[in-house]
Amino acid sequence: MGVSVALHAAARCDPLNEPVVLVERSHMGAGSSGRSGAIVHAAYSDRVLAGMARDSLKQYTHITTHTGRSVGYRRTGVLFLPGQSEEEQAGYQADLEMQSALGIDADEVGAEEIRGLVSGIEVPDDAVGIWQPDGGFLDPGRTIETFAKLARARGATTRAGVTEPHVIVKDSRVTGVETSQGYIEAEHVVLATGAWTRVLVGELGVEWPLRVLRTEEHFLEMPPIEPIEEEEMDLGGGHETRFLPDPLESLPVAHPVLIDRGNCFYLRCDPPRGRSRVGRLGFANLPELAGPLGPAEAATEEFSSWAREAVVTRMPVYGDLEDLGSNASHISVTPDGRGIVGQVPSIKGLWVVTGFSGLDYTLAPSIGEGLVQMIEGRPVAAFDPEFFSPKRFD
Numbered sequence: 001m002g003v004s005v006a007l008h009a010a011a012r013c014d015p016l017n018e019p020v021v022l023v024e025r026s027h028m029g030a031g032s033s034g035r036s037g038a039i040v041h042a043a044y045s046d047r048v049l050a051g052m053a054r055d056s057l058k059q060y061t062h063i064t065t066h067t068g069r070s071v072g073y074r075r076t077g078v079l080f081l082p083g084q085s086e087e088e089q090a091g092y093q094a095d096l097e098m099q100s101a102l103g104i105d106a107d108e109v110g111a112e113e114i115r116g117l118v119s120g121i122e123v124p125d126d127a128v129g130i131w132q133p134d135g136g137f138l139d140p141g142r143t144i145e146t147f148a149k150l151a152r153a154r155g156a157t158t159r160a161g162v163t164e165p166h167v168i169v170k171d172s173r174v175t176g177v178e179t180s181q182g183y184i185e186a187e188h189v190v191l192a193t194g195a196w197t198r199v200l201v202g203e204l205g206v207e208w209p210l211r212v213l214r215t216e217e218h219f220l221e222m223p224p225i226e227p228i229e230e231e232e233m234d235l236g237g238g239h240e241t242r243f244l245p246d247p248l249e250s251l252p253v254a255h256p257v258l259i260d261r262g263n264c265f266y267l268r269c270d271p272p273r274g275r276s277r278v279g280r281l282g283f284a285n286l287p288e289l290a291g292p293l294g295p296a297e298a299a300t301e302e303f304s305s306w307a308r309e310a311v312v313t314r315m316p317v318y319g320d321l322e323d324l325g326s327n328a329s330h331i332s333v334t335p336d337g338r339g340i341v342g343q344v345p346s347i348k349g350l351w352v353v354t355g356f357s358g359l360d361y362t363l364a365p366s367i368g369e370g371l372v373q374m375i376e377g378r379p380v381a382a383f384d385p386e387f388f389s390p391k392r393f394d
């Protein structure tokens with residue numbers, strides 16, 4: 001979120017008169033963004049989120065041709081398998097209509113098509129799924145690095161390893177940020193501090209119902225892939241080097257992203273590491289944490305065995321593949337599952353973007369764009385500002 005805001009702000013600001021400075025306490029990607037599954041798609045049930053995700057996908061799709069840099073966007077397609085509850089079965093039809101009206105490419109598919117899309121999947125003959133061909137996943141580290149580089153290319157400064165940054169507020173107005181590397185005077189300060197935000201705004205007397213939840217992923221060996229014929233691997237000879245495909249965007253995957261609502265898991269290949277990542281859908285059973293988790297935490301054994309079992313039920317091929325470790329991290333959530341984007345009502349010039357409940361990569365380009373429109377006092381075209389307004393928690 002921070003690098004997206006910096007990127008969009010730098011595009012609008014004069015680097016000499018209105019410099020954009022991104023201050024990171026640790027290193028870029030030190031928070032949950034560095035440990036994310038980074039699945040992106042636009043097949044949401046909520047109209048606002050679906051429209052934003054659609055626009056973000058466009059930005060991710062075109063970033064290489066527009067800038068020469070890649071975010072490792074692997075458009076594998078995303079297959080959704082709705083749960084069996086009456087509500088879900090009725091809901092997906094209405095979702096498809098809404099998504100189609102927004103120009104999102106998503107189609108209903110039957111059992112035969114599902115088996116053709118995901119080799120080795122087990123579904124009953126009356127199964128239905130939703131196929132979104134534009135969805136896939138990003139390389140999280142590459143995305144953060146690319147956004148930061150583009151922000152710098154537009155004149156922003158990024159400073160990592162800045163300890164103890166403190167927002168300075170005088171007479172209910174932000175004046176700057178005090179850091180270990182000196183004072184940064186600022187008319188506007190944006191807190192894109194993920195799960196750390198609750199404490200930071202709390203110190204300024206703001207109480208928002210932000211919660212930090214523990215999330216886990218288990219890693220399984222990626223199933224073997226049919227070798228690609230050499231003539232299919234043409235890397236576009238004769239093109240400018242900057243338009244050659246990034247290996248992160250062209251490494252083969254064993255199958256598309258699978259979002260199985262009935263069995264409550266998501267599964268996506270992670271080809272650079274030869275593994276697949278499995279996570280649990282929904283927040284209902286996630287344990288609440290007092291604060292963000294440190295790096296290199298593993299998932300519980302209970303989670304790992306649940307993840308393996310859930311995946312093998314749908315994709316038996318994983319039954320013969322090795323466990324390749326796990327990861328625990330955190331997400332920041334609000335009671336209604338929407339993020340917070342806007343100015344802290346009691347402090348002029350202090351802005352916040354957080355609490356996106358696990359949709360952060362999907363929404364980051366739109367959030368960065370819209371927040372900058374808000375700060376400049378322009379009409380917000382990137383999303384409906386009321387939807388994310390912190391005022392709903394007054």
Ligand SMILES: Cc1cc2nc3c(=O)[nH]c(=O)nc-3n(C[C@H](O)[C@H](O)[C@H](O)COP(=O)(O)OP(=O)(O)OC[C@H]3O[C@@H](n4cnc5c(N)ncnc54)[C@H](O)[C@@H]3O)c2cc1C
Nearest residue numbers: 001025031032033036037038039194329358359360361362
């Ligand atoms: C396992 C897992 C899977 C996920 N899967 C997906 C997915 O498939 N799709 C998706 O869209 N999202 C997904 N998410 C959600 C998402 O990736 C993250 O929650 C999101 O990236 C958070 O972004 P952020 O920038 O708000 O926070 P963070 O990435 O946590 O960044 C906050 C940064 O602020 C810094 N910081 C904190 N305090 C200060 C301070 N005082 N001064 C300066 N810097 C400070 C931290 O060091 C950190 O680098 C997933 C998350 C997890 C954990």
